[in-house]
Amino acid sequence: MNRRRPTLLAALALTAATALTLSACGSDDDNSGDNDKIAGADTSSEPSTSPSESATAVxxxxxxxxxxxxxYKFEWDKTGDPVKDAVLHDAEQRIRAVDMAIAEQNPLHGAYRFYSEGEAAAGSENYIQEFVDHKARTTGLTRYYGESVSIKGDGTASLTYCEDQSKSFNKFLDTGKIDVTTATKDSYVIYAGTLRKNSKGVWVTERLNSERGSSKCQP
Known part of the structure; x- marks a missing residue:
């Protein structure tokens, strides 16, 4: 997904799922910025399942x-290509699964590991651990847009997309405090990932790099 870090800690801003940029090797997040996870209403901690999630819980x-x-607001359009649409679907599920692992304070949660392997899974584990260490989770609305997916000759998929964190923040579990920050150019992140279809028919993310403040994602 993740993507968001408690802003009290510079280490989080630098770590964020191994803190690698698009020019680096495999991560689950970007490397900078104070304005991070998920914005909005602090109304409840009860779980919520979207229709798309229910449909895939089989x-x-x-x-x-x-x-x-x-x-979430996923502005990812159906491509009409069943393979590309499956890639987008499973990438979305990975994002949601990382947030679930954060909410449940479990860096080794099986859900995100179902949708990621290798460097991407290791990056997510480190990212989630930061939230656990600081007893925080995410809250609010995150928007995803500007997606582009292609299937390569070796059978892997390449996926890029933007994330809008301007309405997403961190919530500290001990106090319930939400760390509301002002949106800046760093509230917008671009991701580039590589996915591979595994033996279960799931498009797992193997590598995921990011760059905060990318001009390609600015409103």
Whole structure:
């Protein structure tokens, strides 16, 4: 998903799922910025499942539930290509699964590991651990847009997309405090990932790099 870090800690701003940029090797997040996770209403901690999540909670796929104040706006259009659409779907599920792991304070949560492997999974583990260490989770609305997906000759998929964190913040579990910050250019992040279809038919993310403040994602 993650993508967001408690702003009290410079280490979080630098770590964020191994803190690698688009020019680096495999991560689950970007490397800078004070304005991070998920904005908005601090109304409830009860889990919420979207229609798309319910539809995929079949077979071996994990059921993904996040607190009701963790919301998303995926502006990813259907491509009409069933393979590309499957890539987008499973990438979305990975994002949600990381937020669930954060909410449940479990760096080794099976849901995000179902949708990621290798460097991407390791990056997510480090990222989630930062939230656990500081007893924080995400809250608010995160928007995803500007997606581009292509299938390569070796069978892997390349996916890039933008994330708008301007309405997303961090919530500290001990106090319930939400760390509301002002939106800046660093509230917008571009991601570039590599996915591979595994033996279960799931498009798992193997590598995910990011760059905060990218001109390609600015409003």
């Amino acid at each position: 077979g071996d796929r994990p059921k993904i539930e996040v607190p009701t104040d963790v919301t």
